[in-house]
Amino acid sequence: MDFAFSDRCNEYREKLLAFMDECIYPNESVYHEQLIASGNPHHHPAVMEELKAEARKRGLWNLFQPHEEWGPGLSNLEYAPLAEIMGRSSIASEACNCSAPDTGNMEVLAMFGTHEQKDMWLRPLLDGEIRSAFAMTEPDVASSDATNIAMRIERDGDDYVLNGRKWWITGAMHPNCKVFIVMGKTDPKAPPHRQQSQILVAMSTPGLTVVRALPVFGYVDPEGHVELRFDNCRVPASNIIADEGDGFAISQARLGPGRIHHCMRSIGAAERALELLCKRALSRTTFGKRIAERSNIMDWIAESRIDLEMVRLLTLKTAWMMDNVGNKAAAVEISAIKVAAPNVALRIIDRAMQVHGAGGLSDDWPLAQMYAHQRTLRLADGPDEVHKMTIARRELRRHDPDFRM
Ligand SMILES: Cc1cc2nc3c(=O)[nH]c(=O)nc-3n(C[C@H](O)[C@H](O)[C@H](O)COP(=O)(O)OP(=O)(O)OC[C@H]3O[C@@H](n4cnc5c(N)ncnc54)[C@H](O)[C@@H]3O)c2cc1C
Numbered sequence: 001m002d003f004a005f006s007d008r009c010n011e012y013r014e015k016l017l018a019f020m021d022e023c024i025y026p027n028e029s030v031y032h033e034q035l036i037a038s039g040n041p042h043h044h045p046a047v048m049e050e051l052k053a054e055a056r057k058r059g060l061w062n063l064f065q066p067h068e069e070w071g072p073g074l075s076n077l078e079y080a081p082l083a084e085i086m087g088r089s090s091i092a093s094e095a096c097n098c099s100a101p102d103t104g105n106m107e108v109l110a111m112f113g114t115h116e117q118k119d120m121w122l123r124p125l126l127d128g129e130i131r132s133a134f135a136m137t138e139p140d141v142a143s144s145d146a147t148n149i150a151m152r153i154e155r156d157g158d159d160y161v162l163n164g165r166k167w168w169i170t171g172a173m174h175p176n177c178k179v180f181i182v183m184g185k186t187d188p189k190a191p192p193h194r195q196q197s198q199i200l201v202a203m204s205t206p207g208l209t210v211v212r213a214l215p216v217f218g219y220v221d222p223e224g225h226v227e228l229r230f231d232n233c234r235v236p237a238s239n240i241i242a243d244e245g246d247g248f249a250i251s252q253a254r255l256g257p258g259r260i261h262h263c264m265r266s267i268g269a270a271e272r273a274l275e276l277l278c279k280r281a282l283s284r285t286t287f288g289k290r291i292a293e294r295s296n297i298m299d300w301i302a303e304s305r306i307d308l309e310m311v312r313l314l315t316l317k318t319a320w321m322m323d324n325v326g327n328k329a330a331a332v333e334i335s336a337i338k339v340a341a342p343n344v345a346l347r348i349i350d351r352a353m354q355v356h357g358a359g360g361l362s363d364d365w366p367l368a369q370m371y372a373h374q375r376t377l378r379l380a381d382g383p384d385e386v387h388k389m390t391i392a393r394r395e396l397r398r399h400d401p402d403f404r405m
Contacts, residue, residue: 003316009078016060016085016096023054024092028366031091041220042173042213051095052128060096062126064103064261067110070126076257076319080264084312087268090369097126099223101134101171104258105181108198108250112242117200121179130178133171135201135228136251140165144386146251147192151184151230153199160186160199160240162207162233168380173213173224178203182230183251186244196247200239207233217372256327259334259381263315263341266377267308269370270345274304276365277352291355300351307344314340332394335387342377343384349374 005013027047034045055061063082065071074082086092093099102125109122124130141148151164162184171177179202186197201208211227213220241250278301281292291297314337321330349371353360361368378384396403 001317001320003077003313003320005081006078008072009074009081012060012063012072012074012078012082013085015058016063016082019055019058019060020085020088020092023051024089024095027051028089028091032363035222042175042222042224044175044222048091048094051091052097055096056128061128062097062106064098064257065106065110065126066257070106070110070122075323076260077316077323080260080315080319083261083264084268084271087265088272090366090373093265097128098261099131099171100258100261102132103261104254105132105134105179107257108181108241108254111253112246112250114238116238117241121200124178129176131171131174131176131223132179132181133169133177134183134254135166135169135180136183137168138165139167139227144383146183146196146248149183149185149196151182153182153184153186153197155186155237155244156234158237159234160237162199162201162230162235164230165228166230167227168214168225169228170221170225170380171223172203172210172226172228174222177223180208180228181241183247190245193248194245197244198241198247198250199235200241201230201233201235205233205235207231216376219369219372252327255381256322256330256334259338260315260318260322262377262381263311263318263337266341266345266374267312267315269374270304270308270348273345273349273352273367273370274301274308276367277301277304277348277355280352281355297355300355304348304351307347311337311341311344332391335382335390338382339384339387339391342374345374346371346378 030047031045034047035043062071063074064079066073086096086098106122106125109118113122125132136149137143138149138151141150143149151162154161162182164184179200181198182201183196183198185195187195207230209229211229213224213226216225281297282290284291318330318333318337321333349367353367353371356365356367359365363369393403
């Protein structure tokens with residue numbers, strides 16, 4: 001395996017690093033101030049549209065998109081270092097049109113969408129004109145086992161009718177969010193992995209209600225994580241993605257890249273936290289010594305660097321495997337890095353907050369917000385325990401090929 005950056009990747013890295021220094025970091029406080037001044041936690045600050053225009057002008061647009069028809073066509077291995085750089089700031093991914101859940105939704109539409117669905121939804125998503133959300137999790141069932149998903153999607157003439165509740169649906173409070181990809185049951189009598197389908201539901205569809213936005217540790221994220229209610233929500237039958245019963249197959253295709261993108265961004269966030277930790281430890285003195293000179297702090301710094309190098313290598317290996325042997329063959333690696341990266345990031349951000357003293361918990365630094373976000377990644381796209389189950393099952397089957405639980 002060769003993890004050296006390709007020439008193309010290096011070119012994008014240099015351009016992206018310059019964009020971060022010249023546009024993203026100086027505008028983080030502007031974004032925050034515009035958000036606060038609006039009095040609406042879900043306001044879309046004007047500076048974001050300026051950043052999007054600038055990113056596009058610099059050719060830093062849709063970097064995640066692996067299909068040349070729709071974007072630069074970078075491999076997972078080439079995209080990994082770029083996602084890491086964007087992960088250093090909470091506003092960079094949106095500026096480059098590389099935010100979850102749109103990336104996964106665009107990938108699904110590119111792979112499975114009809115011409116009509118692509119014209120209607122993929123094109124404006126690729127152009128950054130609209131945003132989207134992915135609605136699977138439900139308050140009434142344990143959704144880490146997707147076979148539990150109970151939302152009904154029933155055929156009625158030329159339409160499908162949706163009934164049920166969803167929650168934690170990220171992106172739905174963004175003023176540009178115009179469409180959901182919704183997972184639900186079209187055939188409760190089919191074998192468990194053929195019961196679910198995915199269907200497009202426009203935000204404006206009658207019968208779809210945004211009930212509330214859920215806070216994360218008290219933070220109200222601008223894009224929102226919402227509870228939704230579907231009451232006899234009727235959409236054209238042509239909104240189904242691929243065929244009835246393909247919901248699981250589509251999820252598998254979507255989640256591999258989505259999960260590894262989160263991990264890449266987590267590494268970027270952890271790198272920034274370590275940088276802040278070191279600068280703070282070098283600049284403050286207690287009991288006659290700089291904090292950086294304390295052996296326990298040096299131990300934290302060294303452990304952080306060791307952990308970061310380990311998770312970066314595992315991320316790159318996973319990306320390489322996805323590119324070379326496919327997402328299915330990389331399933332163990334995808335699960336492993338999905339557990340490892342947010343946990344490493346959380347440890348490093350926690351140490352950085354501690355070294356900042358009380359200030360570390362404020363919003364004068366990005367650390368507290370980073371911590372809250374990384375903590376969600378131990379649940380979103382599958383809890384740690386479920387990924388560990390995947391890894392352990394494969395390990396046990398090496399010794400007992402018939403192992404079942
Ligand atoms: C900030 C945030 C954003 C999210 N965004 C979205 C989104 O956009 N769209 C969407 O559909 N969902 C989203 N989610 C939901 C997320 O994907 C689910 O919360 C997750 O899949 C777990 O489902 P659950 O909450 O129903 O937990 P449950 O399924 O009830 O599980 C609860 C706990 O049980 C334990 N557990 C479960 N299975 C096992 C096992 N096999 N072995 C051991 N322990 C186990 C785990 O500790 C798990 O955390 C988001 C969540 C958060 C926090």
